[in-house]
Structures are given as C-alpha cells and as structure tokens.
Amino acid sequence: MSANSLSHHHEDPTIRHERKGEEGSLVSTEDFSLWYGDSQALYDVEMALEKGLVTALIGPSGCGKSTLLRSFNRMNDLIDGLRVEGSIKFDGHDIFAPDVDVIGLRKRMGMVFQKPNPFPMSIAENVGYPLRVDGVRDRKLIAETVERALKSSALWEEVKDRLDQSALGLSGGQQQRLCIARAIAADPDVLLMDEPCSALDPVATAKIEELIDELAGRYTIVIVTHNMQQAARVSHNTAFMYLGRLVEYGETGAIFTVPRADRTKEYVTGRFG
Amino acid sequence: MVEERMDQADLLSTDQGAKSPAVYKRPKETKRLVLVADIIAGYVISVGGVLVIAAVMGILIYLVSQVVPLFRAGVVTSQNSAIRPAPWAISSATMLDEYHHLAVEIGPAGRIIAYHPRSGEIVSETRIDFNGAESTTMAFDKGADGWAAGFADGSMAFGSVKFQVEVFPAGFDLSGMRPLGGDDWIGDGAVYSKVAGGQIRVARVVAVTEKIIKSGGGKVVALSMAVFGRQRNRMNALAALDSRGGLSLHIAQTRKNMMTGKMKISVKSYSLPKAPKALDKPRLFLTENGADILLVAGDGVLYRYNAREPSQAFLAETVSLTSPGVRVTAAALMSGRQSLAVGGSNGGVGIHFILSNPGSVTSDGYKVVRARRLEPHKGPVTAIVPAAGGKSFLTAGPGELWLRNGAGESVILRLDAGAPGDIRGLDITSRLDGALLSTNSGAIRLWEIKVPHPEASWRAFFGKVWYEGYKAPSYTWQSSAATDDFEPKLSLMPLIFGTLKATFYSMLFAVPVALLAAVFTSEFLEKNHRAPLKTAMEMMASLPSVALGFVAALVLAPVVERGIGPVLLAGLLIPLSLVGGAMLWQLLPQPVSERLSGRFKFMAIASAMGIGVLATLALGGLFESAFFGGDFKLWLTEKDVSAVPFLFMLLFPMATAAVAVAGARYTGRGGRRGSQAQGGLGAGAMELAKASMVAISAALLAWIAAVVAQGTGFDPRDGLVGPYVQRNTLIVGFAMGFAVIPIIYTLAEDALAAVPDHLRGASLGCGATVWQTAIWVVVPTAASGIFSAVMIGMGRAVGETMIVVMAAGNTPVMELNVFGGLRALSANIAVELPEAVVGGTLYRTLFLAGLTLFVMTFAINTLAEVVRLRFRKRFSRL
Numbered sequence A: 001m002s003a004n005s006l007s008h009h010h011e012d013p014t015i016r017h018e019r020k021g022e023e024g025s026l027v028s029t030e031d032f033s034l035w036y037g038d039s040q041a042l043y044d045v046e047m048a049l050e051k052g053l054v055t056a057l058i059g060p061s062g063c064g065k066s067t068l069l070r071s072f073n074r075m076n077d078l079i080d081g082l083r084v085e086g087s088i089k090f091d092g093h094d095i096f097a098p099d100v101d102v103i104g105l106r107k108r109m110g111m112v113f114q115k116p117n118p119f120p121m122s123i124a125e126n127v128g129y130p131l132r133v134d135g136v137r138d139r140k141l142i143a144e145t146v147e148r149a150l151k152s153s154a155l156w157e158e159v160k161d162r163l164d165q166s167a168l169g170l171s172g173g174q175q176q177r178l179c180i181a182r183a184i185a186a187d188p189d190v191l192l193m194d195e196p197c198s199a200l201d202p203v204a205t206a207k208i209e210e211l212i213d214e215l216a217g218r219y220t221i222v223i224v225t226h227n228m229q230q231a232a233r234v235s236h237n238t239a240f241m242y243l244g245r246l247v248e249y250g251e252t253g254a255i256f257t258v259p260r261a262d263r264t265k266e267y268v269t270g271r272f273g
Numbered sequence B: 001m002v003e004e005r006m007d008q009a010d011l012l013s014t015d016q017g018a019k020s021p022a023v024y025k026r027p028k029e030t031k032r033l034v035l036v037a038d039i040i041a042g043y044v045i046s047v048g049g050v051l052v053i054a055a056v057m058g059i060l061i062y063l064v065s066q067v068v069p070l071f072r073a074g075v076v077t078s079q080n081s082a083i084r085p086a087p088w089a090i091s092s093a094t095m096l097d098e099y100h101h102l103a104v105e106i107g108p109a110g111r112i113i114a115y116h117p118r119s120g121e122i123v124s125e126t127r128i129d130f131n132g133a134e135s136t137t138m139a140f141d142k143g144a145d146g147w148a149a150g151f152a153d154g155s156m157a158f159g160s161v162k163f164q165v166e167v168f169p170a171g172f173d174l175s176g177m178r179p180l181g182g183d184d185w186i187g188d189g190a191v192y193s194k195v196a197g198g199q200i201r202v203a204r205v206v207a208v209t210e211k212i213i214k215s216g217g218g219k220v221v222a223l224s225m226a227v228f229g230r231q232r233n234r235m236n237a238l239a240a241l242d243s244r245g246g247l248s249l250h251i252a253q254t255r256k257n258m259m260t261g262k263m264k265i266s267v268k269s270y271s272l273p274k275a276p277k278a279l280d281k282p283r284l285f286l287t288e289n290g291a292d293i294l295l296v297a298g299d300g301v302l303y304r305y306n307a308r309e310p311s312q313a314f315l316a317e318t319v320s321l322t323s324p325g326v327r328v329t330a331a332a333l334m335s336g337r338q339s340l341a342v343g344g345s346n347g348g349v350g351i352h353f354i355l356s357n358p359g360s361v362t363s364d365g366y367k368v369v370r371a372r373r374l375e376p377h378k379g380p381v382t383a384i385v386p387a388a389g390g391k392s393f394l395t396a397g398p399g400e401l402w403l404r405n406g407a408g409e410s411v412i413l414r415l416d417a418g419a420p421g422d423i424r425g426l427d428i429t430s431r432l433d434g435a436l437l438s439t440n441s442g443a444i445r446l447w448e449i450k451v452p453h454p455e456a457s458w459r460a461f462f463g464k465v466w467y468e469g470y471k472a473p474s475y476t477w478q479s480s481a482a483t484d485d486f487e488p489k490l491s492l493m494p495l496i497f498g499t500l501k502a503t504f505y506s507m508l509f510a511v512p513v514a515l516l517a518a519v520f521t522s523e524f525l526e527k528n529h530r531a532p533l534k535t536a537m538e539m540m541a542s543l544p545s546v547a548l549g550f551v552a553a554l555v556l557a558p559v560v561e562r563g564i565g566p567v568l569l570a571g572l573l574i575p576l577s578l579v580g581g582a583m584l585w586q587l588l589p590q591p592v593s594e595r596l597s598g599r600f601k602f603m604a605i606a607s608a609m610g611i612g613v614l615a616t617l618a619l620g621g622l623f624e625s626a627f628f629g630g631d632f633k634l635w636l637t638e639k640d641v642s643a644v645p646f647l648f649m650l651l652f653p654m655a656t657a658a659v660a661v662a663g664a665r666y667t668g669r670g671g672r673r674g675s676q677a678q679g680g681l682g683a684g685a686m687e688l689a690k691a692s693m694v695a696i697s698a699a700l701l702a703w704i705a706a707v708v709a710q711g712t713g714f715d716p717r718d719g720l721v722g723p724y725v726q727r728n729t730l731i732v733g734f735a736m737g738f739a740v741i742p743i744i745y746t747l748a749e750d751a752l753a754a755v756p757d758h759l760r761g762a763s764l765g766c767g768a769t770v771w772q773t774a775i776w777v778v779v780p781t782a783a784s785g786i787f788s789a790v791m792i793g794m795g796r797a798v799g800e801t802m803i804v805v806m807a808a809g810n811t812p813v814m815e816l817n818v819f820g821g822l823r824a825l826s827a828n829i830a831v832e833l834p835e836a837v838v839g840g841t842l843y844r845t846l847f848l849a850g851l852t853l854f855v856m857t858f859a860i861n862t863l864a865e866v867v868r869l870r871f872r873k874r875f876s877r878l
C-alpha cells in the first residue's frame, strides 16, 4: 500500500450504518481528538453510544481503542502531557467542562480492565470498595450490595463461602468477574470494558460473554475486543477504528456482513490485524 | 500495553524482512570462551559471597570471644601447702605481699612473724615496739599500712607496718642466702626473689611506732583505726572501747615541719556517750572520714554513733543486723569504709550501707540498711577479709573459702579450704591473684588465682544492683572515677535505654516526614518531577553524620535552648498554618486552582509555612509568658506553675484525631467528600467550616482533658519532660531523624512505586480520589515494604554513633525526659574505648555493649528482611 492511499483513506469521513437502539444515545463524542504530548492518538472521532446496548470497539492494536475508552471516564487525565480537542457528552453534559466532577463521572462509568486487577484485599472488600469510597458504613447495605453484585457477575455461587479470603486466590476468570462485580457494585450507568477476556481461557471467556449478555439492557456497555467472534456475538453495534480514526460504525451485523470500507472488510475477515 | 507494541513491531519486521536480502544465520553452538567466562564468574562470585559471610561471622566470633571471659568464673592456677608450727592461735592481721613472696602475720602483744608463704619458712620474727607494754587488742587499716594497739591501762599506740621492697639489677650476689626452691632465697630478714629480667626483688616487713596516746580509761577491749589523707598531712583516727564501756575517738594529725623536716603529731581526743556495758565480743568500725562509729556486738546489735561532729557525737541508731538468735561471727568494712560486711553464725553474709534517709526513724537522718544478702555458707562465717581496693572480699565458712564481689552477689571463686585447724590468718591480694590461709594447727596454704573480672556478671550488666551510696537498687553506668575505692557500675541498661530513647524520638520525627514525603512523591507528584526530588532526598543521605551531629550540637542546640518556647509553638503553628492553607486553597474555584497547580502551589505551600514561622516568631514570647510563667525552662523545674497548657499541647493532636473520627462516624459524611472537582466556593467553605468546628471542639476537649489530668495529680514534669539540658533528646531526635529520613524515604518510595499501576487504575476507576487510592490501596499494598523501610531506618538510628556522641550530652541517665540528655550504646563505646585498658573489664564490657548493639540491629534488620520477603512474595501475585 502506498503512503498516498493510506493518507487518502484516512481523510475519509466515518462510514455510518444504521444503528440499533431506540432510547437514544447516552454518551457521544463530537470531533474528538487527543494527543499524547506531540503525537496524536485520536482524530476527529464522532460516535454515539446507544443507551442500554453493547457497543464493541474493534481495530488493530494501537489504533486508539483504549485511548478512546479511557477518555469516556477521563482516566487519561492522569497522563502527563495529554491534550484533547472536541468534546465528549455524557447525558448531555460536556465531561471536559471545567466544573465537572471527575470523581462523580468515574462513579457513573464503571471500568473493567484488560488484566484482572483485584485489590490485595478480601473478595468482599474488593466488591464493596466503591461503597467504601462513598463513605458508606452501613454493613448490611454493603453486604447486600456485594451479594447482588457477585450474583450479577455470576460469581456468587463460587465464592459465597470464602468472601473474606483474599481475592488474589481466585483464578484469572474469577478475578475478572470479580472486577466486573466491583464495577457493578458502584451502580454505574456505563460499563467500560477494555479487552476483558484477552487474558482468559475459552471457558472463562464464554462465562464473561454470557455475563455481558445478561448485563446489557441494565447498563450501557462498551467493550474493546480483538476477537471478531466475540464482537459479533455480544455487541449490538460495532465501531471499527484504524490509526486513531473511527472508520466505520453501525449495527454489528452490518459491519460484519456488509462492511463498506476496504479496511473494515480486511479486518473483520481476518486478513490483517 | 507492551504486548500491543510488540504486535506492531512484528507487523513491521515481517514487512521489512521481505525487502531485505541479508539474513542472519545463528550459530548453533555456544563459544567455549563464553562457557568458561560463565563458570569463572559463577566461581568468583560465590567465593566472594562466602568471604563476605565469613568476614561477618568472623567479626561476630571475635566480639563473642572478647566478651566470654567476662562471664568465666575465677580459676585457681596453682595451689601450695606447707606445715609450720603455729606461733599463736589467731592473728590480728595477715598480709600477703603482691608478688606472693612474703607473708606477714601479727599476733598478740605486737609479735610479727614474716614467712615465705610457699614453703612456710620463717623469714623474720620481730615485734612492734610498745615500749615494753602488752597490747590487749589491735586494729589495722591495711589499705594504708596502719596499725593501732590498745593497752590494759587505757592507753593506745599507732604506727605503720608494711612491706618494704627494693629491686636490684641482675647479677646480684645471692651467695650466703638460703635457697627456698624456685627463685626465692632467704637472708637477713628478707626474701630475695628472681623476677623478670633476672632482677632481684627484696621484700621485708617494716613496722614503726609513731605515737602513744595516753588515756585515763579502762582496759581497751575494741579498737578501730583509719588513716585518712596521705604523707604530708596524714590523719590517724582511732576509735576505742574500754572495759568500762567508755567510747572514745582520737584523731592524730601528722604534719611535716617544712624547715626541719620533722614530723609533728598532735592528738585530739573526744569521749563519746558511754556504750552499753558488758557487750559480748564487741567490734568497732570507723567509717569513711570518721563519720560514724559502728559498734557491733556479738549478738548482732549495731550501735551507730554519729561522729560527724566529734565533740558532739551521739548514739544515732541501734539496729539488729542479724535475725534473732543469730550471732555475728565475722565483720569487716569494705574498702572505702562505706559498707559493712557481716557474717553470722548461721552462715549468712550481708552487706550493710549507711544511707542518708531523711524522714527515717533515726535521729540524724541516716540509716543502716542491709543492701545485699549474699549466698550463705553452710555453717558459721569464721572470717571476712576484704581485698584492698575494689569491692571483692573473702568469706570463710566451714571448710569453704569463697571470693565474692559485692555487686555481683554471686560467689566468684570457691576455694577448698579443707585444712586442719581453725583459721589463724587470711588475706587476699588487691589484684585478686593470690589468697593466703593459715590455721592454728600450722597449715599454710597459698592459692595462685585468676579473677580478671570480679565486677562482671549478668546481674551487674542487665540487672538492678544496689551500689554503695545509692538509696535503692538501680541501673547505673559509671565506669570510672578518681578514687581507688570506687566500685565500677557497669549496667548496660541505661545505655540500651538511651539508644532506644534516641531511636524513638528520631523515629517520631523521621517516620511521618519520610512516609508523607514518599506518598507525596509516588502518588501526587507529576512523573517528571519525581526523579529530581528523589535524587535530592537521596543526596541528603550523603551528609556525613558527624556534620549533622556537629551542626546539631553547636548550632541547633544553643538556638533551641534560647528559643525553646517559640520552637514548641512552631510544632503547633506550622502544621496548623499548612492545614489552614490547604483549606483556603480549596476555596479557589476549580479552574483557577487547576491552572495554578504546579509551581504556584509550591509557592503557596512555602508561604503558608513562612506565615507559620513568622507567627511563631511573633508570638513566641507571648506564648511563653502566657502559658509557662514567662520561661519554659523554669516552668520545667518549678511545679507551682500550672501544667495545663503543656498538657493541652500534648493532648491537642489526639483530641483532633478523636473528634475527627467521631465526627465522621456520627455525621455520616457524604460520599462526595474530598473530591477535587467539587471545588466550588460553597463546598470549600463547608469544608473550612467543618474543619474549624473540629479544631475548636478538639481544643475544648483537649483543654478539659488537660484540666482533669492535672486535677488527678498527673504532671508531665514527673516523667515526660523535666529539667532542660542544652544537648538533649529533642536535638538528637531531630538530628538523627534528619539522618534516617533519606533511607526511609527512599525505601518507602520504592515500595510505593512498586505497587502496580493497574491497582491505582482500578481504584480511580471506582471513583476514588488520589488520596483515597493512596491510603486504601497503595499504602496497604506496600505496607510490608514500608514497614521494612521503617525498620531499616530504625536499624540505622540504633547503630548511629556520631550524632549521639555529639548532640546527646552523653549522660547515662534513665529518664523519659525529652529535654534531658542520654547516652547510647554506640556513643558509649566511642567515648570510653580510648580509655579502656585492653583486656580489662571495661574493655570487655564495651565489647559486650557492641555485641548488644549488634543483637539489636540484627533483630531489627532481620525483621525488616523477613517482612520484605513477604512483601515480595505478595507482589508476585499481583
């Protein structure tokens, strides 16, 4: 491929398909660009996340999926030399506005990371952590929330007898579900998942996928994944990103069956990436 | 993240691989040289490691080998027996010359017999010149070569008896002398001995009568004599008891006339209140400087006459030294004449002190107290003989001859005295290397012994010992003094205490500062500012501790002494102004505060501190006069000024914590507390109001608690604080804290930085603030690492020497007083080692101090290491 065609490609505006979703969008980016120091990681991303649906972010490594995901709850803030342009709206409010409560924003957007990251505390403490952050002292409330969150993440049966044991003793898949439970316990509106299954075996992956299926509807979910089958299975809408741009976005079925951009076609059929 | 980058790299390289024709072929065999180098490196490194371990072990073994002799019991190196018919049944005095070449016994009527102790051969037989009279009793001051005698007509005499020693060069003509075997010869009333270098040492006994004191009393039945002063200005004091119960004190002053060189003796006699009549077997003792005259009767009753003012001497105390029915069978003053050893018919041996004890039942404010009870003999104690100088003494029981030391309370050496007959004479040399025993059936025994460390014992080092002149048993370190009769006090406890005290206060200062700085660096500081700050802190570690100690002692100590009031106030005001500054900062609208963060924030912090300092300077004087009666140092010693303000200062931080915790529990703080973004003026003002509420109620609580505490009689001046000395624990704590901050900071920061970022992400993703993340996730995860950092810092503080030497005042006292000095184990070694005789008791005791220090730091470092390993294991699972 020539440099010319590459750059030509990139200036294409996002190809948009029909999207699933009747309730409107909860989060939307407008002309969103992001720089790590001097290097630009996102270019004019325009994308709306449908309320209560699962949106998959796909694309080759380094294309900016994680960057975009972490922009939603401003987890990128901690990085030195970060700069953004454009806006991201959550529930109609610009999250980069100066008077925004970042902590509150993060409370409304739970996050699950690529690598399971339970705290070196007990299982119950892990799941109850968001409540502790909120200063909740009511033990009953905490216990019930923990139980509900663990049930929601389909972990309850496996850990109910050892809630006070260290979370580090769980298997990788269990740890990841624990992290999902922790995110759920925070009672968020949005769940941001960055390759939640990439470190897991197929059985654990299947469980998490099932779980995402169940959680859809209650939460607006964004999932970054490298696994095309997974994206096809769990998501309603899919966004394909390439080199910091949103290339094609629309209903998952359309993206996988009738992709319009060459890049998308090549990627979803597994010819590169 | 790394994986992803790798993916990218792979993509690129396959692209390039297709274009580039040059292909690298990898050899399938490892070069020999590489293998050899590997083996050699492994070998060298393991040898090096083994050598290091061996060196450490070697040092440890050396330390132990230096210390072990302290705890060895005395040994008998040789033993010699001879039989010579006894000239009399019991000697008034027995003296063994320090080379064991000559022994002297003085019998009734001033008869002197000098003999060779190994063979028993008589060297000379003479007589003290009593002007033809027969003595009825005699007394000696062996340390000063003095004798005294009493006569039937009530008169007394005194003089001196001593070994006269000359040394002749090698080649001295010994012909005509009678060989005694070995290197000794007898001739013309002296013993000639070949000593090192072939020289000839000649020893003979010389007795001189100095003065006869006429007195009109009855027959002298008991006598005590003491020589005070030396040579030019000698004072012979005699206490005498006559058969009619008349007690008298005679002080003979010997002065040398400068012109004629003649000695002139003038005697002053004082008669004391009459002693009870018909005392059975009375013994008289004159204590140090003639302060007291002790009259001990055979039935164990002691009559103490206070003779500090000889013309007005009076019976001050009557006390029984033994249990009912037990007779005193032997008694002697210890060298120094401050304590009396008493042996009973039941075998018991006790040591009695005369202590100043105001408020006691006695009429003069002194009291005889049994301070030590020693291991009893199995039958009546037949003799007690103190060694001249030191506090060791021999006691004899049935068939037993025990060498003891007062401080240790245990028997140092047990000699088998199973010779026929009763004891006639007994002596031990001042160096504790020879003991002589003669019996009334003519047996003469000489033991060559070795008791290098009579004062050393576990009890002396680590236990409470009741020393002469002390009111109660105590832990005391005082290794040397000007006088020979001094009893070394070798308790390591004040030094261990000093070490712990210095460590405690330095940690009190260093740990919060170092840990807060570490948390700040790893959690709050922007990444690119971290390295310079860390480097700067680590540079602090390269400050030589001697420089720190120097600055602390010569600059800081005087400044703090002058301005202790303001310094204390600073401890209160500077944190307050910082907290206040932080509160005000929150009042700034968030966009403003965000834009101002970086450098400006630092300036704001600095100026808050500056304001605190200025306020301190401005209010210092007022503070002192309002709360401490004008002068804090005076307040420390004068208890009539209220302690409430000081108590308030102590209690305020605790009260603040209590109020804050209680407030959080009962008001149920909102979830949004402390969030950065909430910034707005309203929320900030709320926080400020809340904080001032907390501060005010804490102040109230602290004040009430302080008043209550004082009401219940608690006064910090009894312990926590006390008289102010310039080089005190506060100074040491500060200087040593400064010395250990870098190491604690560095290690703690490493531990915090080692906490993986994904945990921080998880916490922040849950909506926690940076501070919540730091204290709930990062610090607990790094806790063992932080603990080990603190422990390693503590190990440093325990072993630190120069700062404590220079800034601590080096007073080995055991008191909690922050404003008092201290002496640490390490400083003690540094200060005293230059003066210790190699191989001596002090020398070895200093090694024991070193070993103790080693054990302490070893324990602390081992704990640190164990925890650190746990920390590492825990991290491998994260």
Ligand SMILES: Nc1ncnc2c1ncn2[C@@H]1O[C@H](COP(=O)(O)OP(=O)(O)O)[C@@H](O)[C@H]1O
Pocket (backbone or CB within 6 Å): A036, A041, A059, A060, A061, A062, A063, A064, A065, A066, A067, A068, A079, B004
């Ligand atoms: N913290 C960071 N600092 C600088 N560059 C970053 C950082 N994180 C990601 N990047 C860069 O931004 C681009 C997008 O990265 P990322 O969002 O992680 O990609 P993806 O998740 O799609 O693999 C990559 O080129 C990456 O190197």
Ligand SMILES: [Mg+2]
Pocket (backbone or CB within 6 Å): A065, A066, A067, A194, B004
């Ligand atoms: Mg990623």
